[in-house]
Amino acid sequence: MPSPAQTRKNLLFVARNHLAERGYHGTSLAAVSGELGLTKQALLHHFKSKDLLYAAVLEQLGAELLELLFASLEASELAEDQLAGFFAALTRQGLAQPADLSLVLRDLMDFQGRGPDSGQDSWPLQNVFEPLIALIQATPRWQGAGFAEALSVASQMLAAICLFPSAQGALASRFGQAAVDQVRTTFLVQTQDLVRERLTRD
Amino acid sequence: MPSPAQTRKNLLFVARNHLAERGYHGTSLAAVSGELGLTKQALLHHFKSKDLLYAAVLEQLGAELLELLFASLEASELAEDQLAGFFAALTRQGLAQPADLSLVLRDLMDFQGRGPDSGQDSWPLQNVFEPLIALIQATPRWQGAGFAEALSVASQMLAAICLFPSAQGALASRFGQAAVDQVRTTFLVQTQDLVRERLTRD
DNA sequence: TGCATCACTTACCGAGTGGTAAGTCGTTGG
DNA sequence: CCAACGACTTACCACTCGGTAAGTGATGCA
Structure with missing residues (x-):
């Protein structure tokens, strides 16, 4: 009850x-x-309505991601460390709860694929994207670079993190659950490598 | 007529x-x-049926991607150059035809989200994934690494390339068409950078 | 000429969709 | 004690979905 x-x-x-x-x-x-x-x-x-249910789900997700981001902001001083911390936390969270990352991807892809007027007024994920982009622009490597470059990098890293956890089912059915489990064990390190390589000058 | x-x-x-x-x-x-x-x-x-229509679309897409991959195989000798060529071609193609990349992402995410038994028999994208993984394992940096690492890298790079073109609509409505257009002009270079950084030892 | 096949159409069907209206039942506050 | 409200339910609505059946007119071939 x-x-x-x-x-x-x-x-x-x-x-x-x-x-x-x-x-x-x-x-x-x-x-x-x-x-x-x-x-x-x-x-x-x-x-x-169904639209409002979707909006509520997305708002909750946005709030949780924002919380994750703020926690990483407080954990470090340097922008690149804060970013690395956030992406690592996101990866850990995403491996445990793939649904969260799937929602992020779906929401980005499904623009004008849902209702006729679905929520163009407010967008919870914008509150995550904007500080993320600002943070990238605060990095030694990317400071001085334009908004476009930072958005590009943000989208690349977010995608790299979100796809595999969301695609585990499909990949497992094609390459075997054992292979996917093996990827799971190395995925966090792989992601941290990618983030480090992309955020620090080579 | x-x-x-x-x-x-x-x-x-x-x-x-x-x-x-x-x-x-x-x-x-x-x-x-x-x-x-x-x-x-x-x-x-x-x-x-609808399922067969979807299968036909996916098969066509898989064939086109495979053609793109083979063209890159013939254009270079070294595995990392072949990979860089393929990903660059994919990015160019994806910026021109975002639908193709969206389909790749959707197909990876929608496992067991469609019909009850939708096409677990054959999977057109597998023919793309497998040589791609083999090619990554042929790279100096990743040779000796396991299948899992290569699959991980493949998923990351594919995702990094596929997301932005698929999300252009959503991003444009939030950050403005001008910003998205600006990203479009730098996205190819950004992607090539990411691929190079990830495929060659740092 | 006759007949079959192709490329469609109109006419349906049952199942399932989001959503509304109205009612039931238990809790709560004045 | 009783009215109001919240948290549901049953009943229903208009509509859309994928899919089937049965035709229609053109084309091609014997």
Whole structure:
């Protein structure tokens, strides 16, 4: 007998996984609510529409990523160390919860692929992107470089981190679970290498 | 009055763009066929089901990527030059036709997100992945490294290349078209830098 | 000429979609 | 004690989905 607040949290959690694994169009309200033994209308009671449910999921994700970023900001002094810390934390988090990274990728790709007017007003991930770009521009290697270069680098590193965890299922079915497990053990180091190589002058 | 073969080609082309922009679930047969002034059943006449249409699109994409890879193999001798050539060609192609790269990402992410049994028998992109991994393992820096490291590197570089072109729409709406255009002009160089830094020992 | 095949069309179908309306039941506050 | 509210449910709606059945008109071949 969960409390209403807990029910909402549960719905948000299940919706997040469904949206990450199957995308916006592949996710049905009935499937999400049904996984908790509720009806679709219970979900619509907590989140007034599918679009608002998606927005809530994305906002939660954005807040968590921002928290991760702030934690890394406090952990180090130098911009490149802060970036390295953030990307490492993101990788660890992403290996444990691939859904989070899938959502990031999907949200970036699904622009104008969802509703006709879905949320062009506010974008939770913007609050993550902007300080990230600023941080890259604060790096010795990239200071003086333009916004475009920094955005380019940010997109490259984010992508490099997000794809493999999101693609584990597909890769496992083609190359075998053993191979994927092996990648999992080296992926964090690989990512840290890539980040270091890209952020410090060679 | 297009010939039947041309009609099929047109359907394949439109379907490819729809699938890339909106994903499998976001693509409807009626929308694809309607864009050519045909009915949904005309499409089902050429491709017996939605799954087979998707398979045909993916197979075409896989063949094109493979062709790109082979062209790069013939253009150079050293493995790292061949890889650099392929990734550069892929980036150029992707900036011109973002749909192609979106499809690669989507196909990697959408495992078990489509039909219940959708095409686990054959996978066109495997023919691209495998020589790519072998090529990475043939590189001085990565020779001796395991399959897992090479797969990890392949996934990172593929992702770094595929994301930005696929996310241009979303990024443009948040950071402005001008910023995105600016990234487009530097993205190829940025990608070549990343590939070089990652493939040659530092 | 006759007949088959191709490339479609119109007409459906059942299942599933997001969403609305109205009602039920338990809790809470005045 | 009772009205109001929150957290749901059942019932229903209009619509879209992928897919089937049955035709239609043109083309090609015997």
